[in-house]
Amino acid sequence: MIYFDNSATTMPDDSVLETFIKASTRFFANPSSLHHLGMEAERFLQKARIQVASLCKVSTSEIIFTSGGTESNNLAIKGAAHFYKGRGRHIITTQIEHPSVFEACCDLQREGFHITYVKPSANGVIDPADIERAITDETILVSVMQVNNETGAVQPIEEIGGIIRQHPLTLFHVDAVQGFGKVPLDVNESGVHLMSVSGHKLHGLNGTGFLFKKHSVQLAPLLSGGGQEGGLRSGTEHTAGAASLAKAARMAFEADMEPVRQIIRWLYQELAGRSSVTIHTPIDQAAPHILNLSLPGIKGEVLVHALEQEGIIVSTTSACSSKLAKPSRVLQAMNVSSERAASAVRISLSTRNTMKEAAQFIEALDRIVPVLAKKRNERT
C-alpha cells in the first residue's frame, strides 16, 4: 500500500505507540492525586509539557494539552471570544480555514459576533493587507492557519503577526495543525498569542494535541469540571497521550523534511506539464508535503477509488469535508470553478514516503486516467 493521505492522519510511529503503552501502565495514576503514584504521573506529565514547550520555545505553563486540533481551535476561538467580548465583538478569519475554525466562527456569528472571512488570492495565500484593512477597534481576534490543509499553501503568519502587533487589543490565533514540525514558525517573532497543534498529523496518536496560549492571554474554558490544565481544560489529564504527543513532536522536529520536499517537487514537475492536470498548490509558497491537483471531468471521488484499487491512498479535499460531497470550499474561495473543485484530489506525504512510491503513483495515474476519461466520454 502507498499511503499518500498523511494530512488526514499519519500512521502512528512504533516508538510513539510504545511510549503510549508504557506510559499507560507505568504512569496510569491520576496526576491530581496526592499519593506518590499521582505525583509521579504529574511529574511525567510535566516533563512532557516541558518538552513540548521547549520545542515551541515558549514557557512550560503556556502549553495546554487537549484532545487535538479541533478542540484546540474551539478553545482558542470561542474561549477568547467569550472572555474578551466586552472589548469588542469582531473576529477576523479567512475563507480557507479548517472546519474546526470556520464552524466555530459560524457558531459565534449565531451568538451575535461579527465575523469577517478574508478571501485568499487565486494561489490560496492570504494577503496580509486584506487582514489589515479588516481590523477595526472592535476586533478582538484574528485567526489564520499556518498551512492550508487542502492546498498546502503557507500563509504569511509573520507579516500578519506584525500587523496585529500594532493593535494591542487584538489577539492572534494560528491553526498550525498542518504546519507544526514541517514548516518553521517562531511564535515569539510572529507575535502569535494562541497556536493549535494536533498529534496525529505527526505520527502521533488520534485524540492528542495541545494549545499554546501566551501568558498574558485569558480564555473562557469550554468545559466545566475539576480545573485541570490551569482551569482551561477540565477532565483527568491524558498523561500517556501527552507523553506520546511530546515524543511525536520531538521526532517531527528531528526529522528531515527535505526528501519529502524533493518528492513533491518531482511530482509537481511530472504533473504540471500535462495539459490534463491543474495544480492548485502554489509550489513556491507551499508546505513540503502537500500537492493538490485536479483532472477536469474526472470527479475527485472517482479518482480516489480508482487509485485505491491500485493500492494508492489519496483523498479529495480534506477528510473533514470530503464526506459532505460538496466541492471544496477552499478551492472555490480561490476562484476555482465548482466543477474543477469537484475533481480535486490531495496528495499528502510524510517522511516515510519514497521517490519510488511517487513514481508508482505517476505510473498508476497514467494508466487510470485514460480509462476514466474513456468511460466518461462513453457516458456523455
Added chain:
Amino acid sequence: MKYDRILIRYGEISTKGRNRSLFTNKIKSNIKRLLKDDRIQIEAQRDRMFLYLNGASFDEVEEKLMHVSGIQSFSPVMKTTQDLDEIKQAALSLVKESMDGKPASFKVSTRRADKQFPFDTHELNHEIGGHVLRETDELTVDVRQPDFTLTVEVRKEAVYLSSQTIPGAGGMPAGAAGKAVLLLSGGLDSPVAGYMMMKRGVEIEAVHFFSPPYTSDRAKQKVIDLANVLTTYGGNVRLHIVPFTTIQETIHKQVPENYTMTSTRRIMMRIADRIREQTGALAIVTGESLGQVASQTMESMAAINDVTNTPVLRPLIATDKLEIMDIARKIGTHDISILPFEDCCTIFTPAAPKTKPKTEKVQFFESFLNFDPLIEEAIRTTETILLPNIESEMDDLL
C-alpha cells in the same frame, strides 16, 4: 559503505541451556536501554541477535555495544539473497572497505547452514575468493594468519557477509548471576569493581556511607551519579545510603586513633552484611586492591573481614591503580570519581593508620562499646534509591 545490520554473538551464554532466553532477553533490553535510538530494532534469535540500524550510524552504535556484557563479539553485516553474483559483489565491497587502500592478506570462511545451497563450502570459498582476488590489487590469500577474514554465512532466508569482527565485553548479561552488595564510595575503585561484577552478570545493591554534615549533599549526588552510570551496563542498581555520622563520631571518641580506620571498616562491613541479608544478596563486593592504602594490606583485610563469614569478593585485588583508572575512563566513571568532594573515608582519617592491625586488638577496643543499637539505627534510617531513577525512565519515554 552503509551497513544495514549488526550480527551479535552471545558467546558463553549460548551454551547455557534452559536459561538462554532469559539471558538473551536481558541482553536485548540492556542494549535497547543503552542505545536509546528509536530507529534501531533488535531481533533475538536462539544463538544470535540482529540489530537493524534503519539509518542509525554504525560507528555510534559500535562504541556503545562494546560495553554491553554478554556479547562475545559483533560484526557489521551486509545481507544478500542466495544469488551468487550478488554475494560476490557484496564480498568485493566489504573486502575493499577492510583493506582501506592498503595491501592486505585475507581468507574466506564460509558456513553453509542451508545444506540445500548448490555450492559446498569449498566451492563457495573458491568462487568468492577468486572473484575478489581478480577484482582487487595488492590482495593475497593467507589461510593461517590473514589480516582479516571474510565470513560468509549461507542461511535459508539470506546470505550474511562480514569482514570485521569486533570483540564485545564478554561475560554475562547483567542480572543473570545473582545479587551482591557493593560498597560504593565516591572513589575510582569501587565503581570499577561494581562494573566488573556486573559484567559477570551480578545484580548490584550498592551501599554508600554518608556522614552529614561532614560530607555534603554533593558528595551524595556524586555517588548517585556513579551508580547511575553503572546502570548503563545493564540492570537496575539499588543504592542504599546509610547515615554514618554517629557511628564515625563514636569510633573517633572511643577507639585509639591508629585503629579508628580499621574499626570503621569493620562496622561498615557489618552494616553491609545486614543489608545483604535484607536484600537476599549472597556476597559483598569491594573495590579493594592489595596494598593500595592502609586498609587494603593483607593484615587490614584479615582484621576487617573478621566480622563476617559472607564471601567478600574483591575483583580488583590484583590490579594496579593505572589499570583501574583505565577501566574507569572507559566506562565513564572516572570523571565523576575525581570530583573533589569529601567522603566519609577521607574525614576523620588518622595521621598514621595501622597498616598491620591485629584482629585481637581491634576486637578488644570495640569490646568497650555496644555498636548493635547504632548499627540498627543506621539501617533503620537508610535511604534507598532505585536507579536508573524514575526521572531517566521518564526521559527515555519522551
